[in-house]
Amino acid sequence: MTATETRSVIVEREIPYPPEKIWRALTQPHLIEEWLMKNDFKPVVDHRFNLRGNWGAADCRVMAVEPNKTLAYTWAAMGLESVVTWTLTPTGTGTHLRMEQSGFRTDQRQAFGGATQGWQRFFTNLEQALARIE
């Protein structure tokens, strides 16, 4: 595995609602807040927005908007740079909804490997995580 190799996360689901309805949930801020996080999203290419959760925030920028079909935005959080792409495909009974988050660099993961600096960083992060839990 090379340091520049990237990995992605894909989650797909059949949803018994039409793409138009799912699109609203993916693009209207008050609806996004209900299933994802607080946000200042606008479905406009190049619009910059934040997602804010208990654990911190993600800095995002809209990359692609094709109503009821495709939505893509960058996602930078906790040192991870990635792109989230939503794809909606109508089916006979509803919609096939696909989310792909890609662009995790493997060296970001390996930074936690055996090296001393890596461990110190890991423990700093862990302590911050624990502080948030308490």
Added chain:
Amino acid sequence: MPKAHDVLFRTLADPTRRALFERLCREGETTVGALTARARVSQPAVSKHLGVLRQAGLVRDRHEGRQTHYSAQLGALAPLIDWTSQMTGFWQSRFDDLEDLLKRMDQ
């Protein structure tokens, strides 16, 4: 949070235990005696902490004569540092919430 995370977080939440684990990560295999010499707690307390770390899979013990040597098992931390599996879990639960929301929404 998955169970494996609970155990790891609980085990490493104790500062003394975390310091012992951190030392084993940095210094490699070490005896209980050597660990105690630089810890601010007694040997029974060190042994007890090492037992908890061992149960969580974070350290392994090896007996040699009267000495017990401990070493860190870095693989045990994999659930915490595997971003892709963490993010998959994150999105799976977001999808659950999205479906709940869609049920509540008007057509």
